[in-house]
Amino acid sequence: MANVTLCFICIGKRVLSKVIKTDDSDKDFLTTFAKGLEVIKSFNDETPCLTVTELAQKVGLSRAAARRFLLTLSKLGYLNQNNGQFSLSAKILDLGYSYLASLNFMERVTPIIEQVARDLNESCSVTVLEDKDIVYIGRASRSRLVSMNLQIGARLPAYVTSTGRIFLATLSDEQLDEFFRDEACKKLTEHTKTAKQIIAEIKKVRVQGYCLVNQELELGMCSLAVPVYNRSHQLILALIVSCNPWLISPEEMLQRFLPVLKSAAQEITLVLP
Incomplete structure (x- = not known):
């Protein structure tokens, strides 16, 4: 199952790179959702754990926005939280498995x-x-x-x-x-x-x-x-x-x-x- 997570994160990274470049005038484009995907793909082998400040710097968010993203993902079960450090949880595997199952x-x-x-x-x-x-x-x-x-x-x-x-x-x-x-x-x-x-x-x-x-x-x-x-x-x-x-x-x-x-x-x- 762990391999599936890698598949999701890698693929998400490329999909996101296309989405972020979308014209801001596109009314069908959800900037907040795109930022949420960018937050998820920020966790990788080099940065398996991130604090609010580290995520804000890496993704280009304010500390307040970074905190909201992290806490939301934590409440949904996709992140673990320990002493101010956030990391991906096993639930993220569900997203990657959906691709392979398709x-x-x-x-x-x-x-x-x-x-x-x-x-x-x-x-x-x-x-x-x-x-x-x-x-x-x-x-x-x-x-x-x-x-x-x-x-x-x-x-x-x-x-x-x-x-x-x-x-x-x-x-x-x-x-x-x-x-x-x-x-x-x-x-x-x-x-x-x-x-x-x-x-x-x-x-x-x-x-x-x-x-x-x-x-x-x-x-x-x-x-x-x-x-x-x-x-x-x-x-x-x-x-x-x-x-x-x-x-x-x-x-x-x-x-x-x-x-x-x-x-x-x-x-x-x-x-x-």
């Missing part, structure tokens, strides 16, 4: 990715695109994990991930240029490509139908992803296997893993609505 096909997808993990003895995951990030919505783990904690709800930048590039490959050349004008494309490792190189890689993905990213996100992590379409040939999900390239080479991943992933993607297509 994906009524995941109960049919999960056995498929679990079988892939068993066949390859590597972790297999399903992701979706949310704004400029990919979000993990399903995962079958194996003991040979890379160091990065990639659980349900984990969010990673699309430009530097194999599943992200699968989704970006559906964009037109003009849309890609626009995406990378706004994306910083930080060099996360010595292997991270430049924006120009990444765009070239994405255009290759359109033709080859898969994407392999070797240590651009994190040293010691190589990932291979394939698209998953629904029966109308709309890209819905991306399927990914990650492993340590020092144990299994990228060439071996393409030879052994790619056929298994493509077969699993076809199976998932058949169970999608």
Whole structure:
């Protein structure tokens, strides 16, 4: 259940970033509600606990407004309060679970990715695109994990991930240029490509139908992803296997893993609505 909270908070963060930019003249826009979501997403791994003053500074509220938000959320059961410190309660999981429960096909997808993990003895995951990030919505783990904690709800930048590039490959050349004008494309490792190189890689993905990213996100992590379409040939999900390239080479991943992933993607297509 804890993984679901991460999913809600991460997704809420992106939804909120869009909402906050809405024109103040929009009569259908509830500023107070948007601020409440911003208060919830202020709690994260860096700031699991906040005082009234700390929240006010972080979100840009007056102390009085911050106090009202915190006390309201506490009375509703979404926050715990202890000696002036506020933290998320387990009830917040209900919000994240609502999202995952709405994906009524995941109960049919999960056995498929679990079988892939068993066949390859590597972790297999399903992701979706949310704004400029990919979000993990399903995962079958194996003991040979890379160091990065990639659980349900984990969010990673699309430009530097194999599943992200699968989704970006559906964009037109003009849309890609626009995406990378706004994306910083930080060099996360010595292997991270430049924006120009990444765009070239994405255009290759359109033709080859898969994407392999070797240590651009994190040293010691190589990932291979394939698209998953629904029966109308709309890209819905991306399927990914990650492993340590020092144990299994990228060439071996393409030879052994790619056929298994493509077969699993076809199976998932058949169970999608």
